[in-house]
Amino acid sequence: MLNLAVGGKLVTQDPGDEPASELLARKRDLPKGYVRRRKILKDTSIEAPDDLFPDLPTSWTYAAIQQLYDLNVVIDYADGNHGSLYPRSTEFREEGITFVSAKDLSDGRVEWGGCAKLNHNWASLLTKGWARSGDVLLTHNATVGRVALVTEDVEPFLLGTSVTFYRLDPNTLLPEFFFWVLQSSVWQGQLEAIMAQTTRNQVSIQKQAFFRVPVAPLAEQRRIVAKVDQLMEVCDRLEASLTATVTTRRRLLDALLAEALAPTEARALEAAE
16 A cells, blocks of 8 residues: 555546646745754765666656755754764663654654653753654664654654654655655665665665655645545554454353363253253
């Protein structure tokens, strides 16, 4: 379903939609007062099989992450702090700034209850790796390829070195659409292609900068997100129904087995009663 969604085959195209190429060509500024760190990229273009990138509808286009960053479509993307800035174990407390690592991402969301807490003094020294509501998160080290969309209204939080945040201009690229893109074979295949070229389960920010993503017209992105949400609700209801059916069958089987294995005298006594 996701591959159909991000390949332009889940909903119909509307000829009246502004094409993605024209949408990207618009001038856009960063949010007022937003300051982002300068990115120094090495020439580290990636080699990925052509069949990872299916032909798109004429109103769609592919764009690299860094290209979207230069156009201010991707407002920012970064991972957590490395080296001497990485928090020591003694800097974590029972209360403090929420610290999200790869283990905290599950089923498309952040499991906030299991997140570590970093003391405020150390957190105040860090200028990198701050994520917030609306960001899309990706695990890229050791555990690679988990994705979460931060829909909750939470205070800014810090990321570990194994997680990347993507912050988007929702007037060009919907976070909800990008969330599905990162889970599709287009993105996951690029992750696998990089890891196949090395012995490490890691896909650095430098590599992610050259990843290509499909971009749909904004109106179609909205239709796709609505359709996927609708289909996911149907899947959830079906799964719940199947789970309930399996549970009922298991209980019935347990009762039948208990009756079959009960002593003959006990069954006779129950019958007499």
